[in-house]
Amino acid sequence: KKRFAKPAPPPRGLVFPVTETKGTEPIRSSTPTAKAIIAAAVGAVNDEKAEKVLKERNWRFGYVKHWIGMVDEQCKTPDAALAVAKAGLAKAYEIFQFVHPDGSSVSFEDAMAAKNTEKFSTGFIKGEAAQGKKVLEVPYNGKTLAGQELKDQVKKWVDYGTIEPSAGEAIIKCVDNPGWLDLSDKYFVLLGAGSAMGPFEVLMSLGANVIAIDLDRPFIWKRLINRAKNSSGSITFPMNAEQSSCKDDDALYAASGCNLFTQTPLIRDWLVDLYPGKSFTVGSYAYLNGALHVQVSLAMDAICRDLSTKRKGTSLAYLCTPTDLHLVPKEAYEASLEEYKTYSKKLYCIIMSILGRGKLLRKNARTPIPGEGGDFYTVNGISVAQGPNYALAKRMQHWRAIVARSEGCIVSSNIAPATSTVSVTQNRTFAWAYEGMPYFKPYEISAPSTSNSVMSAILFYDLNDPASAGNPKTKLNNPNQIFQFGSFNGGCWRCAYEVDSIGEASVLIYFSRIAAPYVGIVAAASAAVIAKFLGYV
Numbered sequence: 456k457k458r459f460a461k462p463a464p465p466p467r468g469l470v471f472p473v474t475e476t477k478g479t480e481p482i483r484s485s486t487p488t489a490k491a492i493i494a495a496a497v498g499a500v501n502d503e504k505a506e507k508v509l510k511e512r513n514w515r516f517g518y519v520k521h522w523i524g525m526v527d528e529q530c531k532t533p534d535a536a537l538a539v540a541k542a543g544l545a546k547a548y549e550i551f552q553f554v555h556p557d558g559s560s561v562s563f564e565d566a567m568a569a570k571n572t573e574k575f576s577t578g579f580i581k582g583e584a585a586q587g588k589k590v591l592e593v594p595y596n597g598k599t600l601a602g603q604e605l606k607d608q609v610k611k612w613v614d615y616g617t618i619e620p621s622a623g624e625a626i627i628k629c630v631d632n633p634g635w636l637d638l639s640d641k642y643f644v645l646l647g648a649g650s651a652m653g654p655f656e657v658l659m660s661l662g663a664n665v666i667a668i669d670l671d672r673p674f675i676w677k678r679l680i681n682r683a684k685n686s687s688g689s690i691t692f693p694m695n696a697e698q699s700s701c702k703d704d705d706a707l708y709a710a711s712g713c714n715l716f717t718q719t720p721l722i723r724d725w726l727v728d729l730y731p732g733k734s735f736t737v738g739s740y741a742y743l744n745g746a747l748h749v750q751v752s753l754a755m756d757a758i759c760r761d762l763s764t765k766r767k768g769t770s771l772a773y774l775c776t777p778t779d780l781h782l783v784p785k786e787a788y789e790a791s792l793e794e795y796k797t798y799s800k801k802l803y804c805i806i807m808s809i810l811g812r813g814k815l816l817r818k819n820a821r822t823p824i825p826g827e828g829g830d831f832y833t834v835n836g837i838s839v840a841q842g843p844n845y846a847l848a849k850r851m852q853h854w855r856a857i858v859a860r861s862e863g864c865i866v867s868s869n870i871a872p873a874t875s876t877v878s879v880t881q882n883r884t885f886a887w888a889y890e891g892m893p894y895f896k897p898y899e900i901s902a903p904s905t906s907n908s909v910m911s912a913i914l915f916y917d918l919n920d921p922a923s924a925g926n927p928k929t930k931l932n933n934p935n936q937i938f939q940f941g942s943f944n945g946g947c948w949r950c951a952y953e954v955d956s957i958g959e960a961s962v963l964i965y966f967s968r969i970a971a972p973y974v975g976i977v978a979a980a981s982a983a984v985i986a987k988f989l990g991y992v
Contacts, residue, residue: 466554468717469563469754471746473552485746486514489847491550493518496543496854497525500535504528518843522850523835526780529935530826530833536934537861540854547753547851553719567720567757575693575725578711582686586662589636591629591912594904605630616790616897616949621940622869625916625923626909635915638663638688642733644726644762646715646755647741649675651876651903652774654738655682657911662687666729668722669741671695671712673705680708693725715741715754723758727765734768736867736918739852745844752848756855763864770865772914773852777870777944778838778954782935787948788832791820794896794951804951807960817956819947828932834948838955857934866925867917868937871910872901872945884962891961891968897946906943913941 471483490508498505501524508521529536553566561569593600593608600608606627613623629635638661648655648667658665659682667690669675676692683690693713701707713722726735739755742748763769775781795818798804808816823830837846856868875889892898901909917925924931924940931937947954 465558466552467556468554468714469566469719469750470552470554470560470716471750472550485749485844488550489518489749489843490514492543492546492847493521493525495546496539497521497528499538499542500528500531514843516839518846519835519837519839522780522837522846523833526782526833526935527824530782530824530831530933532827533933536857540858540934544756544851544854544858548757551750551753563753563757567723567761569720571720571724573721575713575721576695576697577725577729578692578694578698578707579689580680580683581689582659582662582683584685584687586639586687587660589633589661591626591633591636591908593908593912594902602630612899615899615946617872617899617946618944619784619787619940619942619948621784621924622909622913622943625913625920625941628920629912629915632919635919636661640664642666642730642735644668644735644737646737646739646758647751648679650740650742652742652871652874652906652910653740654907654911654914655679656904657907659683659686659688659690664689664691666691666726666735668693668715669712671714673708673711676708676711677704680704680711691729693722715751719754719757723761726758726762734770735762735766736770736772736914737762738772738914740774745842748848749844749851752851756851759855759859763859763862770867770918771856771859772917773856773866773868774910775852775868775870775938776836776849777873777947778836778841779846779849779853779870780833780835780837781870781942781948782933782939783832783834783942783948784939785830785832787834788820788823790949791834791951794949795820798895798951803960807963811956811959815956815959816951817953819950819953826933831933831936834953836944836947836954840955840958853935853938856937860925860927860937861934863927865918865923865927866937867914867923867941868925869910869913869917869941870938870944871906872899872943873947874901874903874906876903884958887965888958888961891964892957894961894964895946895950895952895957897949899945901945909943913943917941 471485471488473481474484474487475482494505494508504524511517525539529539548564549562551563552560553563554560590601593605609623609626612618613620642664643658644666645653645655646668647653648669667679679690692711694710696710701710737759741751741755743751759771763771804816819834821833823832856866860866889900917923922929924937
């Protein structure tokens with residue numbers, strides 16, 4: 456099969472650097488690149504830990520301890536937290552390459568600094584629907600919750616431990632402030648507008664002005680544009696031709712969109728000049744598998760970086776994953792300890808712990824980290840199976856969030872719950888684990904529509920309430936505490952065990968439930984046969 460496979464296309468746009476050559480063929484490997492970035496980040500405050508990163512032989516499965524060491528260093532002082540973030544980002548811009556159409560390449564930093572003569576045209580569609588009601592609605596378990604019913608459900612989530620109290624407070628404040636839902640004069644730049652976890656549907660339903668960035672694929676734009684037409688909002692998007700030259704809708708779809716990898720500087724230029732005087736909220740929602748996720752994350756970062764410095768009033772928005780290393784409230788740490796006391800006595804957990812030899816059902820609560828401003832509590836939610844590329848892509852978003860906030864930018868960066876998106880549940884192992892996870896209180900897996908709605912509500916809170924942790928005027932003892940608040944994490948912070956250690960146990964629980972009816976039937980049939988054999992019937 457390999458002999459007759461098509462050769463890979465030549466590198467274009469934002470690419471990993473050449474890390475070695477095999478014969479005359481250049482190799483672009485993600486491992487040495489990621490190690491160089493993490494080493495530069497932690498090396499800004501600790502040379503010894505940087506050296507350990509570079510010497511790590513088993514990066515694919517050994518990277519987690521280096522993430523933990525890096526975050527521990529960031530907890531020591533606010534300056535250390537920012538130094539790590541700035542050094543890591545600077546290294547990424549320095550070593551990643553941008554390959555031009557003629558095959559020449561420069562550093563990504565130089566590519567973003569260069570002047571460009573090419574420009575996008577601008578497409579615009581105004582929705583045809585009347586303004587709808589400005590009410591926060593959350594689809595949940597077959598119902599649509601709003602008003603007091605939604606508040607009651609939020610309280611249940613908080614009381615059970617599925618979400619943090621600060622997230623519950625944010626959602627309830629959004630319910631109580633319907634003015635926050637009037638988005639007719641608000642502009643949202645969605646990088647990855649078609650993403651399953653993005654807020655496009657919610658924003659359209661509330662009449663927002665969405666500036667959509669997504670791939671130049673007609674089927675994507677057919678969906679986005681038609682949804683915008685059926686809303687009271689609007690959609691603005693880059694085009695490779697004048698909108699007036701498109702003879703029909705199909706021509707419009709074909710001329711719309713762009714490529715975050717190959718056209719990063721042009722997208723940035725287009726956004727910088729678009730709608731002068733309007734404040735943008737720029738959300739990073741694009742997701743790709745493997746090393747591509749690192750590339751798209753860096754491409755989005757370049758746009759966020761430049762818009763937040765070149766356009767006054769720009770705010771940034773991110774969706775953090777629960778499968779990461781986060782600072783958490785002391786109350787979450789204490790709740791996790793209580794759950795551990797309960798679950799560690801259960802026979803099933805004792806058996807799984809013994810069989811796992813320390814790899815299964817690991818205690819979630821970590822030793823507090825002393826630092827300037829007090830002790831800091833962390834949860835290691837990193838899933839080794841997702842790999843170091845995923846972890847790096849999300850970490851770069853963390854870094855930009857705290858750097859931008861330190862420079863006066865409002866940043867909404869909240870933990871979203873584990874969500875049953877198609878991209879996750881197509882992996883059968885993950886799908887099975889999701890079915891069994893609720894055994895471990897207070898886990899709950901969310902549907903995409905629920906996640907979209909609740910995370911949008913927390914975003915609106917961050918953008919409107921001065922008390923939000925995302926507001927730079929709100930005092931934090933450490934920049935990384937921005938991720939401690941507004942967390943709708945699905946219960947992984949208060950669970951007894953680390954999320955990466957309950958997968959196998961959750962899968963077994965799922966299959967035991969599937970098998971339970973059949974076991975009962977077999978047991979009943981066996982009892983009947985034995986009874987007949989013994990003459991009781």
